Amino acid sequence: MSQCRPFKANTERALMHRPRRDGAAPACHSSTQTDSMPGQTPRLSKVNLYTLLSLWMELFPSNVDEKKKNTSPVAVKKTGLVVVENMKIIGLHCSSADLHAGQVAVIKHGSRLKDCNLYFSRKPCSTCLKMIVNAGVNRISYWPADPEISLQVELTSNNSTEDAKLDAKAVERLKSNSRAHVCVLLQPLTCCMVQFVEETSIKCDFIQIIEKTVPGFTADTFSKWRQEKMKEFETLFLISNEEHHKQILMTVGLENLCEDPYFNNLRQNMKELVILLSTVASSVPNGQDFGFHCCESQQHKDMHSPSLSQEITRHCMIQARLLAYRTEDHKTGVGAVIWAERISSPHHCDGTGAMYFIGCGYNAFPVGSEYADFPHMDDKQKEREIRKFRYIIHAEQNALTFRCQEIKAEERSMIFVTKCPCDECIPLIKGAGIKQIYSGDVDVGKKKADISYMKYGELQGVEKYTWRLNPSHPSVVQKNELRTVENGGEETKSEDEAQPHSVKKICLENT
Numbered sequence: 148m149s150q151c152r153p154f155k156a157n158t159e160r161a162l163m164h165r166p167r168r169d170g171a172a173p174a175c176h177s178s179t180q181t182d183s184m185p186g187q188t189p190r191l192s193k194v195n196l197y198t199l200l201s202l203w204m205e206l207f208p209s210n211v212d213e214k215k216k217n218t219s220p221v222a223v224k225k226t227g228l229v230v231v232e233n234m235k236i237i238g239l240h241c242s243s244a245d246l247h248a249g250q251v252a253v254i255k256h257g258s259r260l261k262d263c264n265l266y267f268s269r270k271p272c273s274t275c276l277k278m279i280v281n282a283g284v285n286r287i288s289y290w291p292a293d294p295e296i297s298l299q300v301e302l303t304s305n306n307s308t309e310d311a312k313l314d315a316k317a318v319e320r321l322k323s324n325s326r327a328h329v330c331v332l333l334q335p336l337t338c339c340m341v342q343f344v345e346e347t348s349i350k351c352d353f354i355q356i357i358e359k360t361v362p363g364f365t366a367d368t369f370s371k372w373r374q375e376k377m378k379e380f381e382t383l384f385l386i387s388n389e390e391h392h393k394q395i396l397m398t399v400g401l402e403n404l405c406e407d408p409y410f411n412n413l414r415q416n417m418k419e420l421v422i423l424l425s426t427v428a429s430s431v432p433n434g435q436d437f438g439f440h441c442c443e444s445q446q447h448k449d450m451h452s453p454s455l456s457q458e459i460t461r462h463c464m465i466q467a468r469l470l471a472y473r474t475e476d477h478k479t480g481v482g483a484v485i486w487a488e489r490i491s492s493p494h495h496c497d498g499t500g501a502m503y504f505i506g507c508g509y510n511a512f513p514v515g516s517e518y519a520d521f522p523h524m525d526d527k528q529k530e531r532e533i534r535k536f537r538y539i540i541h542a543e544q545n546a547l548t549f550r551c552q553e554i555k556a557e558e559r560s561m562i563f564v565t566k567c568p569c570d571e572c573i574p575l576i577k578g579a580g581i582k583q584i585y586s587g588d589v590d591v592g593k594k595k596a597d598i599s600y601m602k603y604g605e606l607q608g609v610e611k612y613t614w615r616l617n618p619s620h621p622s623v624v625q626k627n628e629l630r631t632v633e634n635g636g637e638e639t640k641s642e643d644e645a646q647p648h649s650v651k652k653i654c655l656e657n658t
């Protein structure tokens with residue numbers, strides 16, 4: 148039996164793969180979810196955004212401590228977790244060397260977990276589940292591949308497989324006796340979403356900068372990076388062998404999903420989400436030469452005060468890029484996420500080390516408004532009165548408004564925004580006490596009638612990091628030397644003459 152079951156909130160209609168206690172087939176939504184209006188660009192549903200962020204959190208760059216050897220008798224896989232309260236993200240976590248993601252959430256949020264929805268990148272183990280259920284969470288959604296206590300044969304010995312199976316049984320028992328819904332929430336992506344993400348990723352500020360800087364960069368280069376990422380992520384998040392996947396689903400109590408069409412649909416949905424994540428991850432590539440660096444006037448700081456690692460900044464910017472796909476502005480999607488770095492307590496339980504989440508947002512009309520309430524036009528519309536700009540809340544504004552932690556003056560806090568902050572947002576960011584801005588800078592200095600990007604350049608007292616070629620790259624150093632000579636009034640050569648090809652060569656390895 149299959150039935151349509153609308154999800155609680157109308158903005159969050161979900162395809163719920165949840166085996167029912169009466170043994171019937173899981174509830175199923177036959178149509179594709181359409182969280183976009185006709186004629187609009189495709190948009191990510193909240194459920195899929197949270198799921199993608201949970202997968203991405205699993206890949207949060209590990210610090211040295213976390214890399215220490217796992218001594219558990221079972222193979223425990225690192226897990227990502229997103230905690231959602233009243234439809235707002237209040238936590239982005241991942242497991243550390245000592246603690247699982249669910250345990251981290253209990254330590255961080257305690258009884259505030261009551262009525263929250265949790266999105267795990269793997270089905271949590273019984274140790275975590277019993278505490279989470281006990282805290283009174285509303286719903287626990289998990290990615291239906293290998294669970295936290297791995298069931299993948301090649302990773303486990305005979306003994307540990309037995310322990311893993313015992314754990315899976317305990318989880319089922321906890322699940323059937325708890326008020327919380329423990330389920331798989333996945334929604335098919337809106338029509339053309341993957342194609343849209345690919346097109347917008349290649350046009351995003353970061354790839355545009357590479358394109359302008361690197362001779363010979365083409366769409367094929369991006370495509371190659373994307374294919375490599377896809378392979379890597381498929382190994383991590385999917386189970387290539389269908390039979391193995393079915394066995395895992397049976398063991399974790401998802402036998403209803405082993406039948407077609409549910410099984411095929413499930414695998415298809417999972418694959419598309421993994422492709423989407425790989426595409427977004429490729430849009431801020433981790434080559435050796437490009438990264439987030441302090442703007443020229445602040446460069447001395449870049450050299451002296453230790454800044455965030457490129458791996459972490461890139462990770463956070465990709466979170467912001469994912470958030471941008473929930474925009475309500477069908478021309479320009481922007482995402483923002485605020486993190487801070489704890490200065491006290493050297494013993495961080497979180498897999499994110501000293502970093503902790505403060506808030507996130509995307510550009511959208513005021514909360515609760517309906518599609519037709521406000522104009523959606525840009526500056527091509529002659530009548531200024533019916534343009535979108537006076538109504539839309541910017542990504543940074545939403546991130547600041549719905550933050551779940553205070554911004555502490557004594558700590559280093561940073562905002563990651565996919566686009567340069569505009570003149571409306573710069574005073575807000577500075578006023579909030581945010582210490583660093585990581586952003587795109589393609590529009591810096593742009594002035595339009597209703598939105599401008601003039602204040603960013605003059606902003607003092609906040610460190611500004613933009614995506615560009617490493618200032619210590621030979622070609623940049625040589626360019627600077629050339630400029631010094633120019634200012635000294637000596638004879639200058641053309642850039643091409645001055646830079647032998649071997650020096651200019653820029654590495655674009657996407658490792």
Ligand SMILES: Nc1ccn([C@H]2C[C@H](O)[C@@H](COP(=O)(O)OP(=O)(O)OP(=O)(O)O)O2)c(=O)n1
Pocket residue numbers: 476478479480481509510511525526539540541542543564566567568569572598
């Ligand atoms: N740091 C920023 C910058 C912009 N926005 C949002 C506010 C508007 O929803 C949209 C405005 O983007 P543009 O300045 O790019 O303006 P247009 O959407 O009109 O596009 P165009 O670049 O063609 O002018 O982006 C945001 O949330 N955060």
